[in-house]
Amino acid sequence: MHVPLLDLKAQYVGIRDEVLAQINEVLDSQQCIGGPKVEALEKAVAAASDCKYAVGVASGTDAILNTLMSLEIGPGDEVITTPFTFFATAGCIARVGAKPVFVDIDPKTFNLNPTGIEAAITDKTRAIMPVHLFGQMADMDSIMAVAGQASLAVIEDAAQSITSTYKGRKAGSIGTAGCFSFFPSKNLGGIGDGGMIVTNDKKLYKRLMIMRNHGMEPKYYHKEIGGNFRLDPIQAAALLVKLPYLDKWSAKRRKNAKYYSKRFKGTVVRTPQISKDCESIYNQYVIRVPRRDELVEYLRKKDIGCEVYYPVPLHLQECFAFLGYKQGAFPKAETASQEVLALPIYPELTDDMKDYVIETVLSFYE
Numbered sequence: 558m559h560v561p562l563l564d565l566k567a568q569y570v571g572i573r574d575e576v577l578a579q580i581n582e583v584l585d586s587q588q589c590i591g592g593p594k595v596e597a598l599e600k601a602v603a604a605a606s607d608c609k610y611a612v613g614v615a616s617g618t619d620a621i622l623n624t625l626m627s628l629e630i631g632p633g634d635e636v637i638t639t640p641f642t643f644f645a646t647a648g649c650i651a652r653v654g655a656k657p658v659f660v661d662i663d664p665k666t667f668n669l670n671p672t673g674i675e676a677a678i679t680d681k682t683r684a685i686m687p688v689h690l691f692g693q694m695a696d697m698d699s700i701m702a703v704a705g706q707a708s709l710a711v712i713e714d715a716a717q718s719i720t721s722t723y724k725g726r727k728a729g730s731i732g733t734a735g736c737f738s739f740f741p742s743k744n745l746g747g748i749g750d751g752g753m754i755v756t757n758d759k760k761l762y763k764r765l766m767i768m769r770n771h772g773m774e775p776k777y778y779h780k781e782i783g784g785n786f787r788l789d790p791i792q793a794a795a796l797l798v799k800l801p802y803l804d805k806w807s808a809k810r811r812k813n814a815k816y817y818s819k820r821f822k823g824t825v826v827r828t829p830q831i832s833k834d835c836e837s838i839y840n841q842y843v844i845r846v847p848r849r850d851e852l853v854e855y856l857r858k859k860d861i862g863c864e865v866y867y868p869v870p871l872h873l874q875e876c877f878a879f880l881g882y883k884q885g886a887f888p889k890a891e892t893a894s895q896e897v898l899a900l901p902i903y904p905e906l907t908d909d910m911k912d913y914v915i916e917t918v919l920s921f922y923e
Contacts, residue, residue, distance in 0.1 A: 558913045560901050562862030563742055567905035568806075572798055576748075579794035594793040599753070601800055605720055606735065607727045608755040610762035613788030614769055617716040617738025620752040621649040621686075623786045624712050624734045627764040630655050630683045637677050638686040638714075639669040640870040640882075641890040646688055646714050647871045655683070657880065659872050661887040665830040667691060667843070667897075670889070671699035678703075684710040689718035689728050691866070691899075692744070692810075692840040693831055697723050697731045704732075712736065716752075717840035719745050720803060724834050729755040734765075739796055744810070744838050745803050751792040809904035810839040813911060817842060817900065820915045825922050827896075841866060842902035846918075849896055855921045861914055864899045 569576070583594055595613045603611035614620050630636060632654035638646055640659040647657040660673040669687045685704050687695035694715075704711045711732030715721075718728040719737050729735020739751035756762050767774045772781030814837075818828040827845040831837050843866065846852055856863045870890040872882035884891070900914055 558910065559860045560862060560906075560910045560914055562864055562899070562901050563903050564905055565741060565746070568903070572802070575798040576795050579798055580791055583790045583794050589790060590787060592790050594790040594797060595788050598788075598793040598797050598800070601797065602719075602737070602753050603755055605727070605800065605803070606755045607730045608735070609757045610755065610759065612754045612756075612762065612765045612769060613793060614752045614754060614786040615788055616750040617736060617740060617752040618645040618649060619769075619784070619786040620716075620736035620738070620754045621645060621712065621714060622652060623765055623768050623784070624736060624754055625649055625653045625655070625684075626783065627761060627768045628684065628710055628712075628733070630710075633681060634683040635679060635681040636684045636686055636712075637674055637682060639688050639690075639890070640872040640887050641667055641867060641893055642688040642690060642714065642871065643716070643867070644871065644874070645716075646686060647877065650686070651877075656681070657871070657877070658682070659880075659882065659887060659890075661889045662893065663696075664889045664893065666693055666695070666832060667893060668693065668695040669700070671696050671703060674700065674703045675707075678707050678709075682707065682709060684712055684733075686712045686714055687732075688714040688716075689721060691829070691843050692718050692721055692807075692838040693829075693835050694718060694721050694723035694728055696832070696834075697726070701731060710734075716740075717743065718838060719743070720807065721838045722836045730757070733758060734761060739792065744807055744840055745796065745799055747792040748795045749789070749792055751788055751796065753788070806904045807838040810842075810902050811837070813902050813904070813906055814839045814842050816908070816911055817902075817915065820912075821918075824919060826918060839902050841899040843897050843899050844918075845893070845896040846898060847896070849898055852918065852921050853898065856914075856917060859917045861917055862901055865894075865897060866899050867897075868894055870894050 716738035772783030
């Protein structure tokens with residue numbers, strides 16, 4: 558049996574006509590930059606995130622980059638974040654000239670551990686950037702408490718967690734701003750790159766809007782050096798079709814996760830631990846296992862898709878050697894990188910497909 562890690566074709570079959578109709582509207586209008594589709598998506602995502610404002614951008618990376626630039630974080634500044642995440646989190650901090658300062662993770666949730674943040678704060682610290690990894694939000698009350706005491710901005714990297722909740726509050730709605738990605742593999746994925754920033758801060762919202770368009774306001778007048786961070790209306794058109802399905806798709810992912818976890822209970826497989834304060838959207842279903850790399854090879858031979866998120870924590874990446882971190886600096890993140898493995902979790906999985914994945918994983922250890 559073939560079980561891919563993700564099957565976007567299965568999703569597309571059910572919405573093809575709707576997507577094509579929306580895209581044709583954009584093409585017929587020939588308004589190919591900005592316009593009503595982008596504005597409609599911004600309003601819809603803001604509402605879905607319990608936020609007042611949203612700014613469409615070209616990618617999740619640009620969402621982080623625009624937010625940092627709009628908060629005037631740059632050379633000489635420090636931003637505290639996690640070493641166990643996709644590269645863009647720390648990459649954007651470095652790109653604006655600031656210094657990423659890492660704090661180890663909570664090994665249960667894989668998210669930034671708030672207990673280590675206070676010790677990492679210096680007089681150069683400007684912000685904390687928690688990542689809501691794999692669809693589960695970080696411990697935001699603790700993070701916001703530390704940030705409040707030190708007067709720091711909080712940028713939620715919610716690229717993998719749109720509409721996930723922490724104590725009933727939506728991802729992106731708690732900090733200074735929240736950053737989403739619409740990369741095709743996300744729960745709400747586009748047909749290419751795309752992203753969104755949400756905030757409840759009107760002043761920041763206005764600056765984000767200007768900075769995404771070369772710092773231009775009015776046209777051809779530049780008080781700031783911004784960038785081209787604009788979201789394409791064709792992406793917005795496709796996402797407007799998908800957004801109403803998002804809650805249903807995320808619910809199916811939770812159902813699939815429950816199925817997996819029940820079957821793996823009592824085995825060598827350590828299943829995801831979701832905090833009682835959180836509802837995850839399971840952008841990934843990530844297990845922890847011994848002999849992980851051997852299992853990966855075995856699953857691929859059995860035609861089962863899987864992926865390691867992430868094999869090398871950021872503090873050990875070659876491009877961040879200048880930060881001076883060494884092996885052993887963040888042991889929880891380093892151990893996770895050696896044990897984690899994502900299994901197929903997408904909504905269209907059948908019970909037979911899930912059974913095949915489960916039985917194949919367990920057969921490896923038997």
